[in-house]
Amino acid sequence: MPYFDMASSAPLHPVARQALLAALDEGWADPARLYREGRRARLLLDAAREAAAEAVGCRPDELVFTPSGTRAVYDGIAGALAARRRAGRRLVVSAVEHSSVLHTAAAHEADGGTVTEVPVDRTGRVTPGAYAAALREAPDGVALACLQSANHEVGTRQPVAEAAEECAAAGVPLLVDAAQSLGWGPTEGNWSLLTASAHKWGGPAGVGLLAVRKGVRFRTVPPTDERESGRSPGFENLPAVVAAAASLRAVRAEAAAEAERLRGLVDRIRARVPELVPDVEVVGDPERRLPHLVTFSCLYVDGEALLHELDRAEFSVSSGSSCTSSTLTPSHVLRAMGVLSEGNVRVSLPRGTAEAEVDRFLEALPGVVARVREGLGAPTPAGAAVTPDPEPEREPGPEPEVELVVDSLGKRCPIPVIELAKVIGEVPVGGVVVVLSDDEAARLDIPAWCEMRGQTYEGERTADRGMAYRIRRRA
Amino acid sequence: MPYFDMASSAPLHPVARQALLAALDEGWADPARLYREGRRARLLLDAAREAAAEAVGCRPDELVFTPSGTRAVYDGIAGALAARRRAGRRLVVSAVEHSSVLHTAAAHEADGGTVTEVPVDRTGRVTPGAYAAALREAPDGVALACLQSANHEVGTRQPVAEAAEECAAAGVPLLVDAAQSLGWGPTEGNWSLLTASAHKWGGPAGVGLLAVRKGVRFRTVPPTDERESGRSPGFENLPAVVAAAASLRAVRAEAAAEAERLRGLVDRIRARVPELVPDVEVVGDPERRLPHLVTFSCLYVDGEALLHELDRAEFSVSSGSSCTSSTLTPSHVLRAMGVLSEGNVRVSLPRGTAEAEVDRFLEALPGVVARVREGLGAPTPAGAAVTPDPEPEREPGPEPEVELVVDSLGKRCPIPVIELAKVIGEVPVGGVVVVLSDDEAARLDIPAWCEMRGQTYEGERTADRGMAYRIRRRA
Known part of the structure; x- marks a missing residue:
């Protein structure tokens, strides 16, 4: 039974399973304690940190384990923002970051901070220079920039090394969310902070990574405790951490x-x-x-x-x-x-x-x-486009425009697009179909349909209910 | 090799191990997904929640799983404080709470809130009526009160049911940190919020519990996501959650x-x-x-x-x-x-x-x-106390007081107390020893020594360096 959703969560790697089992027996005690069970746990934790740091490409003392990739992102961004509060309160992110980054950005905005979203092209990639532009154009001080190594929904790799250079030139730290790519290789470029999540590479749930390069200003937002250099509170999830590190090494091999x-x-x-x-x-x-x-x-x-x-x-x-x-x-x-x-x-x-x-x-x-x-009841393949009505003869000079209104109010994706496709043949070439829709997806899918089917999308305006989308028949 | 530190962390219960192994195979997928692996994970999560809720004594929809007991405490307190911000910004805690509670209280104070610490008696127990008094005497509105079910260092059970009644009478929610007791039985009394930690009862690391009773106002502090009813962000640590619930049921039996x-x-x-x-x-x-x-x-x-x-x-x-x-x-x-x-x-x-x-x-x-x-080089057992110097003959009327100064500056516990014990016999009964110490522990241990050895502790004052502790020989 093929499971094709690795980007959500990967089945546990056999090496992770094996390491987890061993660490359940050897690593259940508190690594902060001085007795033998504690010392044994500490050794396991140190070894896991070294292995993970090597795979990340950082020093062991730059890396802490968090309870999830989401928590690594939350706390990584918050810690960097807090430490650079005097530099400014602007956070720069790409528009296609993981929701954990965008949720943190929204919380930052609700707390009085500001956020710049760097747009992407049709492939989902931020253009080189986009970070430089965002940093240059920010009216206030930029505290931190975030860029994923690769997109979790469409797989597009981002120009992380270029963005890191642009950030370095502006004196702004760059946090890279490497959740989707870390199992495939280290993250290129001179990033300042990096986050990842073990269950994405075949490690167990319950383990995230947060790396903060030496020299990068960082202040954990309280409350916190003495665990993980004060950067990740709560009792260490040691067996899972050991399994995460072992499986990262295995998948890298x-x-x-x-x-x-x-x-x-x-x-x-x-x-x-x-x-x-x-x-x-x-x-x-x-x-x-x-x-x-x-x-x-x-x-x-x-x-x-x-x-x-x-x-x-x-x-x-x-x-x-x-x-x-x-x-x-x-x-x-x-x-x-x-x-x-x-x-x-x-x-x-x-x-x-x-x-x-x-x-x-x-x-x-x-x-x-x-x-x-x-x-x-969708149109037959390419139906509307391959059998266009005959081109109407046009009189010179202005004439009343042929316009057909499709009321798709209350109907959900993909119905508005299906209804549009069904009627486009009913207006003459050069005529207009207006689709009324209160479905959020229509806003994206009607222009996309026009692009795919060679029709002209003429824009949207607010209607009494929902939006009115205007499409001109081209063929 | 006897491990006698269950209160720090318990070895994994065999039932937890068994459940964890099964859930590693069945529960690695995202329970939010609609495909079979996701549905299977969701079933496991729902069953674990029901089992844990039954043991806690709450409804399943009142309980969420967090990545640790510490995180449950942080987020439980923060969510209750945020929801009751209009009622006030005072937080009431006992003086002997777990550090996770006290760290949250300190963060709340740093953020402009206020904190009342309810004292305990010599057994470590808050006196009944103490919460009522703290709530009554608070000059500003109290948002939340916290009381552990039992102390993690000395084992003393707290009067949770009484405190809950006192809080209910004042219209203040009570959060009970049940980390040390949940494996032994449900928490008495009508608490509003409850927190716990699985590795304290033989469950795995990486699982905390946060219960919020229906009707208790609660607002998760952002950022958060859609996991665990929006109350505990990050990918669910499902195998560990399953193991936690199964072992809680087992230890309860x-x-x-x-x-x-x-x-x-x-x-x-x-x-x-x-x-x-x-x-x-x-x-x-x-x-x-x-x-x-x-x-x-x-x-x-x-x-x-x-x-x-x-x-x-x-x-x-x-x-x-x-x-x-x-x-x-x-x-x-x-x-x-x-x-x-x-x-x-x-x-x-x-x-x-x-x-x-x-x-x-x-x-x-x-x-x-x-x-x-x-x-x-400690004094021989009970030496100083059993062989007192002969009582000096006292002239009537005032006379210059015999006073011996012991300089223990720069020396750490237990040296100041040892030095005190060694010289107490050198002053006559009625005479005074002054210990100079800059060790934080002396402040606690010198009065405690006096209490144990039947000497009179006369108080402390700030000295040039450290403190001067004054002890009068009684026997």
């Missing part, structure tokens, strides 16, 4: 070969899905990306129904579609990229994924998408 | 019988230690106490040396003496109780401790203490 293998499988998905399934957009940078992750979106498809059908076919994937989110909003990453969010599927292959599993997925996918589309 | 058995062993230590070792004070309430924990202090003994000797004799215990603390201050609990802190030993017996192990400890202890005392 296999990383180069496995990355090449999975990259081949992902290339196959990237190439085959648009051939096998009509009206699909594969998103993310095709080259500068994580080896194991690929994301695509299917027009006229309900993401939740798609996930459900794939689950019935025994494929576990995730989605950034609004219908799969508790807030009914599409993924902020897809939104920042300006790409289609409906029928979104993220495939992230765990280490050891067999070629045959990927082939089975490619076999199953077309039927699954077709069934979901059929259930929604 | 054995609790009544095992408590009775360990109570007998502790009674033996309480009775025998003062018979076997001269100049010892057993501290804590002899009746209203945790079944497995006993603490005593030995005059003229260096706590660190004592721990080291006991470790060599293969007994693992802990100590609240200043020399065993990184800050070189004696335990705040012993200080609040006003009892001797030098040569302090806490014995906390894990479940299953054999009678023979306790007997071996009682056999070893006298020799260990004697060796440490010998190494320090």
Whole structure:
């Protein structure tokens, strides 16, 4: 039963399991105690720190273990902001950071700080120079900048080394969230702080990493205690820490070969899905990306129904579609990229994924998408676009514009786009369809549909209820 | 090799180990996901929550899992304070709470809040009515009160039910830190919030509990995410949570019988230690106490040396003496109780401790203490008190007071007390010894020594360096 959601959580690596078992027996005592059980626990903790620091590329005394990657991000950002409060209260982040970074940014704003969001291009990548520009244009002092090493939803690698140089030139520390990439290799560039999460590389849950380079100003926000150099309070989760460090070393040993293998499988998905399934957009940078992750979106498809059908076919994937989110909003990453969010599927292959599993997925996918589309009464493949109405003859001079209004109020993604696709043929070329929708996803998906289908998106305006989206038929 | 420091951390219970192993295979996926691995994880999480809630005595939807007991305390207090900010900014705590509570109180004070510390008696227990008095006398609005169920250093149970009634009468929520007692039974009384830590009852590290009763106002301090009802951010540490819940149920099933058995062993230590070792004070309430924990202090003994000797004799215990603390201050609990802190030993017996192990400890202890005392050149047992100098004949009317000054500046516990004991016989009965000391522990231990040895403690005053302690010879 293929599990293709490595980016959410990886199954426990066998080395992690083995290390965890050993450390349960040897490492349950308090490493701060002086008796033999405590000393034994301390030795294990020190060894785990050394191994993890080597993989991160920092000194052991620069690294602490936290209870999760989320907590590493919260406390890393808070500690850096607190220490640089005199320099300023502005936090610079990319628009596609993990929610833990964006939640911390929102809390910082609610607390009176300011936040700059650096935009990304259509591949999800911040442009080189973007951090420099954000730092230059900040009207107030910038305390900290954050950039992920690679995006968790579309796999695009970020220009971390360039951003670190730009930050260094401006005298601003850079925090890199390396959660998605640390298992594949160390983080390039001269970062100041780094965070990661063990269960993303096959380590156990309950372990995050926070590295703070010597010389980087840092002040843990109280309350805290004497654990982990005063930077991560609470009794050390030692067996899990030991398992995390051991598995990081193990996955790194296999990383180069496995990355090449999975990259081949992902290339196959990237190439085959648009051939096998009509009206699909594969998103993310095709080259500068994580080896194991690929994301695509299917027009006229309900993401939740798609996930459900794939689950019935025994494929576990995730989605950034609004219908799969508790807030009914599409993924902020897809939104920042300006790409289609409906029928979104993220495939992230765990280490050891067999070629045959990927082939089975490619076999199953077309039927699954077709069934979901059929259930929604979606237009037949490329229907609206391939059979345009005959071009109307145009009189010279102004004439009343043909305009059709589609009321999709109260309907959720992908229905507004399906209704648009069904009626676009009813207006003459040059005519306009206005879609009324109060679904958050429409804002992203109607422009994306226009881009994919060669129609002209003319913009949105606030209507009595929801928004009115204006589309001009081009073909 | 007897491990007698259960109050720091308990070895993993076999049921916890078994549950952890099973959950590593079944519960590594994200319980928020809709595919089968996620649904399976969700089922495990729900079952663990139900089991833990039953043991706590609350509804499952009132309970969240946190990464540690410390984090449960931090976030529980912060959330209750934030929600009641309009009611006031005063926090009431007992003087003998766990450091996690006191650290949170200190952070609250640094943030502009106010804190009342409720004192304890010589047994370490807050007196009934003390919370009512603290709430009544608070000049400003009280947002929250905290009281541990039982003390972690001396085992004394607190009058939680009475405090809860006093708080309810004042309309103030009560947070109970049940870290030390939850494995032994549910917490009495109508508490509002409760915290605990799994590794204290034989569960794994990495799991705390935070219960917030329905109707109690609570607002998680941002940043947070959608995990654990928005009350505990970060990916759920599911295998550990499952193991925590299973082991809590298991230790509860054995609790009544095992408590009775360990109570007998502790009674033996309480009775025998003062018979076997001269100049010892057993501290804590002899009746209203945790079944497995006993603490005593030995005059003229260096706590660190004592721990080291006991470790060599293969007994693992802990100590609240200043020399065993990184800050070189004696335990705040012993200080609040006003009892001797030098040569302090806490014995906390894990479940299953054999009678023979306790007997071996009682056999070893006298020799260990004697060796440490010998190494320090301590007075022979009860020497100073049993051989008083002959009473000096007193002329009627005022006469110049005999006063001897002992300069113990720069010397650490227990040296100032040893030097005092050595010279007290050199002044006549009615005469005065002044000890100069800059050791924080002297402040606690010199009055405690006077109490134990029947001498009169006349107070302290600031000297050129350190403090001057004044002792009048009575016998």
